[in-house]
Amino acid sequence: MNQALRTPAGRSKLAITDADFQKFREFFYRKTGIHFDDNKRYFVDKRLVERIEATGSEDFRHYFVGLRFERDGRELQQLVNSMTVNETYFLRESYQFDCMTNNLLDELLRHKPRGERIRIWSIPSSTGEEPYSIAMQLLERWPGIDQHEVEIFSSDIDTTVLQAAQRGIYSQRSVANVPKAWLDRYFKPVGNGEWAISRDLVAAVEFSQVNLSNPADTARFRDIDLIFCRNLLIYFDDVSRRAAAEALYDALRPGGFVCLGHSESMSRITSLYKVRRFADAMVYQKPLTGEAP
Template identity: 60%
Template sequence: MNAPVPLAITEEEFQKFRDFFYRKTGIHFEENKRYFVDKRLIDRILATNNTSFRNYFVMLRFETSGKELQQLINIMTVNETYFFREEYQFTCLVNSVLNEIVTRKRPSEPIRIWSLPSSSGEEPYSLAIYLLEYWPRVDDYAIELIASDIDTTMLEKARQGRYDQRSVAHLPPPLLRKYFTALYDGSYQINDDLRQSVDFTQVNLSDLAQMRAYRDFDVVFCRNLLIYFDDTSRRIAAETLFNALNPGGFICLGHSESMSRITPLFKVRKFPEAIIYQKPR
């Protein structure tokens, strides 16, 4: 067998891919990302046994399952989870969003917040810590924190609440000391009060019937999930999230996700800290 011809992505191919990826995801690669994008494209061209960008692009563009696009999105975006990731959204929650929500609440009415996918629990626990530390009115309201994932192994991990150094690296040290116990193996155990403040449940967002029971939420954190869905699943998921929210309720997406590629169901709300989406009242 001959040695494979080294693949390279031409300028025009890069631009063609860039326009397509932007249309599908809303993610726009600047010219300075060229190396990053080319390298990952070449990896996928080889992994799918294609011999050129041209063949690969035809497959990507016309594949009905959308699987290859999902693969690409996966490697073109950084999907990791750690405490206080994308903290500006939590700041927006305590500085702006919750204050707007409570204007519509009776004092006895709980505030319901939903985190999904909860993954190994960093996001819902971050929310709990953030509310306790930074929302001045936290003692005036009952807050229900529900966290869901499709993956039961992840849910079990989340319930246990044990994290490695990398997961907690962005937490201010006083909060780490306050809410965690350092274990001998170098990991950190989240305290029982926090563990008991989050309700973990298993859900499948594409299952309209199951999701029918999830409702009356005031805020949903659904970060870095919808971007990985194919067009139809994403559409159904958007419907279920809309159903789950109270009128006037808010939804936060991940920083690389844009509602402009998902659904027109929600209003755009600009707060000082972030753009957040709202179910019309």
């Protein structure tokens, strides 16, 4: 049973019981595919209490009933925004961007009909650093950008970070790895140590909300040539991780590539993909039609 604890200042502080945590963890997993280990308990409890208080709910039980039976999904989205962690910066794990422009794009073009656009999908987008890094890398490091059209899609389950990505305002820490020439070309200082990214780059990326565990969301993405899905699958358990890997596979065109985070391995999840090792990075490829994994 929930208890109302009293802080020294006299404010009531809700407590999340073990049973509450288990109920919430199972519910959130069903909705998002994200599994919270026991070592995330403090983080989950803190965010849950914040949402209970923000909605004016009496306790966890009342909040959870309302959450389960709400019709418009607004509080669920607020909860998802609160529970997802978004920490990134420009040109993170840049060796994969080098692999993209040094190897992957040219190989992809050999198997695409002439004149067809290259389609790149970044998920999760977080606050936009990854898709904008992709765009800058293409403009600065890939000679083929003058001859080929490229579409960049970027998705996240968190609507708050999608709004931040489209706003395009970044801290000094976020742009610390951006070469000065790129910083001068694609950003402008806006005060308080912050930088605004070029609106042309913002317009070059198509942002959308996507839950990778929801087939209705991922079904919109097909014939993708290259997917960056970095540091997301580590938050899933084995079952939802495999389902996500299969969703990415379905989204790729034959011969397309997936880049994962440095601590992630597609080989431990599924045998659908081929492992490809290039000078800059190891990536995962959907076999060409008729080719074995």
